[in-house]
Amino acid sequence: NLPAQVSIFEVGARDGLQNEKPVSTQNKIRLIDDLAKAGVKRIEAGSFVSPKWVPQMADSMDVIQEMPRAKGVVYSALTPNMKGFELALASGIDEVAIFGAASESFSQKNINCSIEESIARFQPLMEAAQKANIKVRGYVSCVLGCPYEGHIESTAVAHVADVLHQMGCYEISLGDTIGIGTPINARRMVETVASKVPVEQLALHFHDTYGQALPNILACLETGVSVIDASVAGLGGCPYAKGASGNVATEDVVYMLHGMGVSTGIDLHLLAQAGHRISTALGRSSGSKVAQAIGHE
Ligand code: HMG
Ligand code: MG
Numbered sequence: 001n002l003p004a005q006v007s008i009f010e011v012g013a014r015d016g017l018q019n020e021k022p023v024s025t026q027n028k029i030r031l032i033d034d035l036a037k038a039g040v041k042r043i044e045a046g047s048f049v050s051p052k053w054v055p056q057m058a059d060s061m062d063v064i065q066e067m068p069r070a071k072g073v074v075y076s077a078l079t080p081n082m083k084g085f086e087l088a089l090a091s092g093i094d095e096v097a098i099f100g101a102a103s104e105s106f107s108q109k110n111i112n113c114s115i116e117e118s119i120a121r122f123q124p125l126m127e128a129a130q131k132a133n134i135k136v137r138g139y140v141s142c143v144l145g146c147p148y149e150g151h152i153e154s155t156a157v158a159h160v161a162d163v164l165h166q167m168g169c170y171e172i173s174l175g176d177t178i179g180i181g182t183p184i185n186a187r188r189m190v191e192t193v194a195s196k197v198p199v200e201q202l203a204l205h206f207h208d209t210y211g212q213a214l215p216n217i218l219a220c221l222e223t224g225v226s227v228i229d230a231s232v233a234g235l236g237g238c239p240y241a242k243g244a245s246g247n248v249a250t251e252d253v254v255y256m257l258h259g260m261g262v263s264t265g266i267d268l269h270l271l272a273q274a275g276h277r278i279s280t281a282l283g284r285s286s287g288s289k290v291a292q293a294i295g296h297e
Contacts, residue, residue: 002221002260003221003225003226003262004262005226006228006264007041007042007264008253008264008266009173009229012031012035012230012233012235013028013044013045013063014047014057014077015247016231016233016236016247017056018056018057020235021056021282022055023278023281024281025059025062025063028059029068030277031274031278032045032075036070036073038267038271039271040073040250041072041074041265042073042076043076044077045063045067045076045093046060046061046063047078047079048060048080048087049080061090065091074094075094075095076097076137077091077097079096080111080121081121081125088134089134094134094135095137096137097137097138097139097173098164099111099139100118100140101118101142102146102152103146103149106141106146119167122164122167126167129168130168136169137170138164140164140173140175141177143189144176144180145176146177154188157174158192158193158196161174161193162197165201171201171203173202173203173205173227174193174202174205175205176207177207179206180209180210181212181216183216183220186212187219190225200226203227203229206229206247206248208245208247209245218256230248230253231248231250232274232275233246233250233275233276233288234246234249234252235247249275249286249287250275251286251288251290251294252288252290254271255290268294269294272288275288275291276291
């Protein structure tokens with residue numbers, strides 16, 4: 001019992017590029033445009049965070065203001081606090097995302113405050129977003145383990161997910177930040193979270209550090225989740241999670257889904273070429289096995 005359709009939330013231009021060596025603003029814009037042309041309908045274009053913390057995202061305002069907007073595509077940006085939200089609003093982005101964690105240590109290292117303090121910071125942002133009629137997505141990091149604390153209880157994940165959902169986040173993305181999970185644990189975690197937040201409002205955000213992302217996604221799809229975050233060419237990682245490799249490659253997810261008769265609306269060939277182009281700009285080869293098999297035109 002797999003969903004007939006899956007919505008791909010493309011994070012390569014943000015989660016990917018935030019942890020690669022810097023690329024030009026023009027290369028980012030080209031990537032975002034290529035993704036839209038490949039049929040991707042949800043694109044995370046950047047983040048409004050401290051440029052001291054993540055210099056790779058310092059040009060997000062320029063990227064968002066200069067990128068072409070495709071019809072029917074929703075563009076998003078990360079906003080950790082009010083300052084970030086105000087910048088996002090000025091940029092003209094369609095929606096924003098707040099990001100919390102299920103682990104105290106990770107929260108401190110990533111956003112310099114406790115889980116509770118982060119929730120307090122998100123509150124005025126949620127109110128401002130509601131006034132501005134901007135939808136807010138919520139991320140929970142470390143859902144299958146933490147680089148500093150190790151094991152994380154699924155009940156802790158469910159608690160933070162529930163808080164973000166009750167604050168008004170329309171979708172909660174569950175981040176296996178360090179790609180440490182395996183399929184049965186991953187499915188159990190999603191089931192635990194789904195006892196608090198409707199499964200229709202959950203998304204999977206799995207990094208591929210241990211090569212488990214695809215099997216984890218397949219196992220979790222059986223719970224009814226139908227939104228998957230992925231990064232073209234497997235770009236990126238997380239600057240505050242040592243050793244984290246990129247998100248699962250979008251091309252690999254799309255190939256697997258199409259092979260099982262699950263539609264995504266994405267043209268795999270165009271997607272692979274988008275991944276090859278940004279990889280060339282980064283001076284590396286695509287991290288997607290499927291894109292390597294398809295080849296670079
Ligand atoms: P802080 O130092 O505690 O913040 O950082 P502060 O409020 O004390 O401000 C310090 C300075 O930062 C000030 O500047 C502020 O103006 C500036 P100064 O006076 O020193 O010149 N500042 C900002 N500048 C631009 N945009 C802002 C902003 N806020 C403050 N929004 C803060 C707190 C949250 C800002 C910082 O810790 C930060 O930027 N963290 C971001 C970390 C990050 O981007 N991590 C990666 C994204 S999360 C992720 O990848 C996980 C995810 O993919 C899911 C998963 O995989 O699990 C989503
Ligand atoms: Mg991530």
